[in-house]
Amino acid sequence: xxxxxxxxxxxxxxxxxxxxxxxxxxxxxxxxxxIWSQDAKIIAIQYGITAIGIGLVALVLSILMRLQxxxxxxxxxxxxxxxxxxxxxxxxxxxxxxxxxxxxxxxxNYLIPLMCGARDMVFPYVNMISYWVxxxxxxxxxxxxxxxxxxxxxxxxxxxxxxxIGGTPGTGAGIILMLIxxxxxxxxxxxxxxxxxxxxLQARTRGMTLMRLxxxxxxxxxxxxxxxxxxxxxxxxxxxxxLDRLIGTSFFMPAMIAEGMQTAYDGGSPILFxxxxxxxxxxxxxxxxxxxxxxVSDVLATHARKNIFGYxxxxxxxxxxxxxxxxxxxHHMYVSGMNPYFGFFFATTTxxxxxxxxxxxxxxxxxxxxxxxxLTVPMLFxxxxxxxxINGGLTGLFLGNVTVDLxxxxxxxxxxxxxxxxxxxPVLVVFGxxxxxxxxxxxxxxxxTLGKIHFWITFLGTYAIYYPMxxxxxxxxxxxxxxxxxxxxxxxxxxxxxxxxxxxxIVVALAQVIFIYNVIKSLxxxxxxxxxxxxxxxxxxxxxxxxPRHGNFDEDKLPSxxxxxxxxxxxxxxxxxxxxxxxxxxxxxxxxxGETSAQGETKADG
Amino acid sequence: MTATLIFLALLMGxxxxxxxRQTINVKPWVASAPSGAQQGVGFLxxxxxxxxxxxAVITSLFALFxxxxxxxxxLSDWRPLPEPDLLWVNTAILFVGSLGLQWAWRGAARExxxxxxxxxxxxxxxxxxxxxxxVLAWQGLAASGYLVASNPANSFFYxxxxxxxxxxxxxxxxxxxxxxxxxxxxxxxxxxxxxxxxVYWHFLFVVWLILFGLMLST
Numbered sequence: 003x004x005x006x007x008x009x010x011x012x013x014x015x016x017x018x019x020x021x022x023x024x025x026x027x028x029x030x031x032x033x034x035x036x037i038w039s040q041d042a043k044i045i046a047i048q049y050g051i052t053a054i055g056i057g058l059v060a061l062v063l064s065i066l067m068r069l070q071x072x073x074x075x076x077x078x079x080x081x082x083x084x085x086x087x088x089x090x091x092x093x094x095x096x097x098x099x100x101x102x103x104x105x106x107x108x109x110x111n112y113l114i115p116l117m118c119g120a121r122d123m124v125f126p127y128v129n130m131i132s133y134w135v136x137x138x139x140x141x142x143x144x145x146x147x148x149x150x151x152x153x154x155x156x157x158x159x160x161x162x163x164x165x166x167i168g169g170t171p172g173t174g175a176g177i178i179l180m181l182i183x184x185x186x187x188x189x190x191x192x193x194x195x196x197x198x199x200x201x202x203l204q205a206r207t208r209g210m211t212l213m214r215l216x217x218x219x220x221x222x223x224x225x226x227x228x229x230x231x232x233x234x235x236x237x238x239x240x241x242x243x244x245l246d247r248l249i250g251t252s253f254f255m256p257a258m259i260a261e262g263m264q265t266a267y268d269g270g271s272p273i274l275f276x277x278x279x280x281x282x283x284x285x286x287x288x289x290x291x292x293x294x295x296x297x298v299s300d301v302l303a304t305h306a307r308k309n310i311f312g313y314x315x316x317x318x319x320x321x322x323x324x325x326x327x328x329x330x331x332x333h334h335m336y337v338s339g340m341n342p343y344f345g346f347f348f349a350t351t352t353x354x355x356x357x358x359x360x361x362x363x364x365x366x367x368x369x370x371x372x373x374x375x376x377l378t379v380p381m382l383f384x385x386x387x388x389x390x391x392i393n394g395g396l397t398g399l400f401l402g403n404v405t406v407d408l409x410x411x412x413x414x415x416x417x418x419x420x421x422x423x424x425x426x427x428p429v430l431v432v433f434g435x436x437x438x439x440x441x442x443x444x445x446x447x448x449x450x451t452l453g454k455i456h457f458w459i460t461f462l463g464t465y466a467i468y469y470p471m472x473x474x475x476x477x478x479x480x481x482x483x484x485x486x487x488x489x490x491x492x493x494x495x496x497x498x499x500x501x502x503x504x505x506x507x508i509v510v511a512l513a514q515v516i517f518i519y520n521v522i523k524s525l526x527x528x529x530x531x532x533x534x535x536x537x538x539x540x541x542x543x544x545x546x547x548x549x550p551r552h553g554n555f556d557e558d559k560l561p562s563x564x565x566x567x568x569x570x571x572x573x574x575x576x577x578x579x580x581x582x583x584x585x586x587x588x589x590x591x592x593x594x595x596g597e598t599s600a601q602g603e604t605k606a607d608g
Numbered sequence: 609m610t611a612t613l614i615f616l617a618l619l620m621g622x623x624x625x626x627x628x629r630q631t632i633n634v635k636p637w638v639a640s641a642p643s644g645a646q647q648g649v650g651f652l653x654x655x656x657x658x659x660x661x662x663x664a665v666i667t668s669l670f671a672l673f674x675x676x677x678x679x680x681x682x683l684s685d686w687r688p689l690p691e692p693d694l695l696w697v698n699t700a701i702l703f704v705g706s707l708g709l710q711w712a713w714r715g716a717a718r719e720x721x722x723x724x725x726x727x728x729x730x731x732x733x734x735x736x737x738x739x740x741x742x743v744l745a746w747q748g749l750a751a752s753g754y755l756v757a758s759n760p761a762n763s764f765f766y767x768x769x770x771x772x773x774x775x776x777x778x779x780x781x782x783x784x785x786x787x788x789x790x791x792x793x794x795x796x797x798x799x800x801x802x803x804x805x806x807v808y809w810h811f812l813f814v815v816w817l818i819l820f821g822l823m824l825s826t
Contacts, residue, residue, distance in 0.1 A: 124654040192665060196658050204654045209642025212627070213634040227623070230661065231616065234669035238676060241767065249756060251763040253680065269685030269760070274676060277609060281672070313636050321627055325620045329613070565639035589641050 026121055026553055040126035041552045045133050046111035047443070049103055052133075056140050057100035058514075063092040065511050072504025074485045082484040083171035086155030089482055090172075091147075093158030094180070097286065098187060099140055101428055105293035106191070106229065107136060109435060110198045110222045112443065116542035117219050119207025119561050119583075121553045123197040132197070135190030139183045146172070146179035154180045157482060159279060162254040162272050166247045168261050178247060181240040188233045188240075198226045207541075209563035213317065214582065216540045216567040217310065220317055221296020224324040225289045232285035232328070239278040246270065273338055280331040287424050288327040292320055294431035295362055298384045300567070301431075301438050302366055304538045305381035306373030307578050309568035312365045319358035326355040336404050337411045345404040352402035356395070363392060374571065374578070378536075379453035383434030386461040387427050394423025397472065412482075415475020418468045426464045433460070433517065440521070441535045445548045446528030452520040456513055463510035470499045539581045540567045564589060611678065615671040619664060659804050663811050666775060670815055673771070674822060677764050681826055687759045691823055692748050698741035699820060705734025706813045709806035716799045721790070724802060728787050731809055735780055739773050761826075768819050772812065779808050 029035040036044060067088050070080045080088075111129070115122050123129045146153040155171030156164055164170045165177055172180075202215070202223045215223075242253040246267070254275040255267035303310040310316060332340065332348040366388050375381065397419040400406045410416060433456070440448050478491050486492060534543040541563070546556055555561055561583040569580040680686070712727025746766065750756075756766045786801030 125658065192662075195665075196661055199661050200654050200658045204652070204657055209640075211634065211636075212630050213636040230665050231619070231668045234665060235612075235672050237669065238672045241771075242676070245756075245763065245767065251757045252685070252760055253676070253763060269683050271680060271683060274679050277679070278672065278676060281609065281612070309637070314631065314634075317631060321624060325624060328616050328620070562642045564641060566636040568637070569639070585641060586639055589639070 026126075028552070038130060040122070040130045042111045042115050042123045042126065042129060043443075043550065043552075043554075045129055046108050048133050049107035049111060049136065052137055052140055053100050053104040053108060056095055056144070057104075059144075060092045060095035060100060061511055061514065063088040063095075065508060067092065068504040068507040070484065072501045083152070083155060085484040086157070086482070087153050087171050087176075090155050090157055090160075091143075091153050095143070096425065097158065097290070098184070099143065101290045101424075101432075102191070102229070102286070103136060103187075104432060105290060105428070106198065106222060106226055107133065107194055109218075109293060109297065110194070110226065112439070113218055113542060114198055114201050114222060115205070116545070116550060116554055117216050117540055117567075118202060118205055119210050119541050119555070119563060120201060120205035121555070121560070124200050124205050125197050128193045129197045132190050132194035135186060135193065139187035139190060142179055142183035142186060146176045146183070149175035149179065151176055159276075159283070160243070161279075162243060162246065162270075162275050163256060163258060163260075163267070166243065166255060167258070167265065173247075178244065181244045181247075184240050185237060185244075188237045191229060191233060195226045195230045198222065199230070207560045207563060210541075210582075211563075213314070214563055214566045216296075217299035217313070217316055217320075218293070218296040218540075220320050221292040221294070221299075224320045225292040228285045228292070228324050228327060229289045232282045232289070235278050235282035239275055239282075242278075243275070273335075276335050276338055277331070280334045281328075283334060284331040285327045288323055290424055290428050292324065294387070294428040295320065297435045297438075298366065298387050298431050299362075299369075300540065301380050301384040301434050302369050303568050303570060304438075304536050305376045305378050305384070306370050307376070307570045308369055308373035309566075309570055310365065311368035311371075312361070313566065313568060315361055316365055319361045322358040323355060326351065326358070330355055333402055333407075336407045342404075349402055349404050353399070356399065356402075359395060363388065363395070378437075379448070379450060379457060380434045380438035380536075382454065382457045382461075383430045383437065386457065387430040387434065390422055390430060390461075390464070391427040394419060394421075394427055398423060409478070410475055412480055413475040414471040414479050414481055417481050418471035418475060421464075421468050421471075426468065430461070433457070436521070438536070439542075440524070441531030441548070442542055442545075443549055444525055444528070445531055446524055447531045447535065448524040448528060449520050452516055456516045456520065459513035459516075460510055463506050463513065466506035467503050467510065470503055474499060534581075537577070537579045539565075539569055539579050541582055544581050544583055609675045609679070612668070612671045612675045615667060619667075653800060655800060655804060659807060663808075666811075666815075670768075670771075670819070673764075673768060674818075677768070677822065677826075680760050680764070683760075685759070686761055688826060689749065689754050689759070689761050689765060691765075691820075692745045694741060694745045694748065695820060698738050698745065699816065701734050701741060702738045702813050702816055705731045705738065706806075706809045708734060709802070709809045712802045713806040716795075716802045719795060721793070724790050724798060725787075728783065728790055728802070728805075731805065732780060732783050732787070735776050735783070735809075739776060742769055742773050745769075765823060768823070772816055772819060775815075776812055779805065779812065782808070 029039065029041075035041075039045060039048070066077075066080060067085065069077055070085055111123070114120075143153075151172050151174035153172050154160065154165060154177040156173075156177065160177070160180070166173060202219060206215070239254075242251070245251045246253050246255045250266050252267045252270035254272055255265070255270040256272060257268045258265055299310050299316060330348060330351045332344065333352045336345055336348075370385075397415070401410060401416065401419055437448060437453055440446075474496060477493060477496060479486070479496060486496075531548065533545065533548050536543070541561055542550070544561060545554060563582045564585045565580060565582055567582055569575070569582075571578050572580055708727045708730025710727070712724045712731065715721070715723025715727055746769070749762070749765070754762045754765075756763055782801070783805050786798060786805055789797040789801055
């Protein structure tokens with residue numbers, strides 16, 4: 003490898019790579035720079051814009067759902083079939099095309115090379131392809147809205163047989179496009195994921211040991227490992243379902259009578275699909291959560307001006323959660339008629355995974371303890387995340403137990419739980435992270451007041467939406483129903499709650515306009531941010547240019563790392579933070595000494 | 609799901625073991641000047657690490673298919689299909705291809721261009737012959753009435769063999785690029801490419817042995 007110069011470190015004790023590093027790709031044209039870009043930062047922005055764009059579609063779908071639930075029979079354009087399609091597409095888009103893509107493709111691409119001290123991802127070309135494949139997956143998904151019969155309405159879990167047989171909306175082209183889009187997404191993600199993993203493993207700069215990595219990188223790294231191993235399960239189930247749908251195999255489809263006709267299917271196992279789907283589906287929760295955990299740790303430490311409490315424990319908790327997340331999947335299937343011992347096993351593993359998760363929560367709170375807390379907008383979102391995550395996590399303890407889950411299964415309690423824990427919580431982190439890194443990405447500050455308004459409406463609004471849903475769930479109100487009509491078990495006030503929830507949902511959705519306005523407006527009129535407005539320690543804030551140019555750091559040398567990412571408020575230090583690439587005075591002196599003696603030796607040899 | 613869980617347990621065990629070794633005695637809060645030892649996984653070239661990760665992903669994919677196979681197999685409508693004898697010939701061809709690339713790898717270490725180029729030709733040729741053989745096997749089965757949708761055993765046979773062929777096809781793209789380097793005489797790139805191709809070919813051969821063994825035994 004053509005040795006890259008690092009300041010202050012000799013190359014003598016490094017074994018060179020056997021193949022020369024490819025020279026950094028330098029685009030000359032506008033298209034090469036911003037469209038077919040191989041710069042991870044541009045790819046990150048492309049991922050981010052695409053993910054947020056499709057996420058807005060899913061947001062609109064959720065509002066349409068709420069309109070129907072809050073004001074039934076008022077909107078003639080929403081019929082039962084549409085409603086199910088909205089439910090399905092909202093869930094699928096939010097989980098996969100927004101959150102997964104944004105955390106790994108967006109934040110992963112932007113932050114991994116910068117935080118590791120690398121010039122770019124190790125395979126920039128593959129990285130570029132990864133985005134375009136992702137975009138293709140999104141377009142295929144969007145296309146399904148416009149085919150005859152519309153998108154699939156099978157629920158985001160796509161359970162067979164109802165995802166495939168007539169009677170469910172979108173069993174024509176809709177379900178096929180959905181499955182193909184998922185396969186394409188997985189192929190694209192695998193290309194990106196290889197990059198993220200190998201960059202973290204192989205492209206860290208001198209001195210950036212694993213235990214000096216910011217927790218953001220740890221979270222994204224472990225989430226990528228999970229995704230690389232778990233997405234194949236979705237891939238396998240999609241392929242088999244496409245074959246069931248298109249050429250009449252019976253992997254999942256049992257012998258059945260549909261719409262008065264005996265189908266040609268015979269003997270397939272819908273439960274097999276559920277196992278495969280949730281074998282992907284549960285790690286998916288942590289694919290979304292682990293990057294959020296990592297990012298929130300860094301935001302909290304930076305804005306509390308205090309080192310993260312229990313760094314090593316945080317790293318091991320991330321690894322433990324990642325490993326455990328593969329043996330809890332069947333807690334999504336308690337009502338599928340499983341052996342009670344099987345359920346007992348999965349309830350136990352589910353409760354065990356709460357231990358490392360709780361360690362993380364305690365450590366966040368202890369990081370805040372006696373910190374010099376700056377209530378900036380990113381910090382508000384990070385603290386909001388802790389509250390919301392605890393709320394959502396605690397209801398997870400209810401649902402993780404078989405006996406409690408059985409009556410609550412398929413009610414609004416479940417909807418409330420997973421929205422708190424894996425929708426609102428990560429989304430709060432997404433906002434916090436965008437506000438936190440906005441000055442680095444754009445070079446300008448966002449409008450603080452608008453940011454705070456956005457925070458308070460979003461944070462309180464989501465509680466107004468999801469808290470009442472727990473109560474609806476206890477009453478037994480089932481999810482995925484288009485309309486409830488007269489029932490014996492639902493109190494009359496249930497409909498009043500639905501109205502209130504819908505109004506809160508509309509307010510929260512509208513509040514996102516403030517965010518988008520703030521992002522766009524600040525791009526032009528925001529105050530110049532400078533290199534390091536938060537006085538943060540990690541390497542992305544130490545770049546010579548803001549926004550960082552292609553190649554990230556000084557053209558002739560990469561930074562060397564002397565310390566971990568959390569040297570805030572170090573006793574005796576001149577400032578309340580010491581960046582990772584700053585040596586201590588003794589080290590600087592020893593280095594100067596070493597250089598002099600090395601020169602002396604060279605002279606003596608000569 | 610046993611096959612998948614065993615694979616994942618092994619993999620996660622290895623990852624956790626490696627991470628614990630890297631992190632257990634470290635005091636991250638202590639600042640120190642960087643030394644050369646603090647970089648990367650044993651200074652492997654990034655493409656080699658990437659291949660390792662990719663193989664883990666592909667293994668996960670096949671392990672999940674095998675899990676699905678063993679769950680579906682238990683149901684009453686499963687009728688095993690007679691595997692064509694041609695598959696034994698194909699297995700031998702794939703093995704020769706693997707040997708050819710091993711030969712090229714050895715040649716690359718000693719800078720023997722005839723061995724490199726010969727090995728690449730053998731590896732690529734055998735892969736093509738194997739794929740042709742698989743297509744013949746499919747045609748033979750289809751002609752005798754074992755259609756893809758007529759029984760789950762047939763469906764799995766076609767899907768698993770098809771997926772394996774697709775992976776080999778991807779490997780051929782890499783092999784073609786490496787051959788380009790080999791005929792242009794670029795030693796460093798050829799060395800790396802040949803090594804990656806050889807590892808991938810061995811891997812797909814082992815996957816094939818497992819798939820073939822599974823289908824023969826059930």
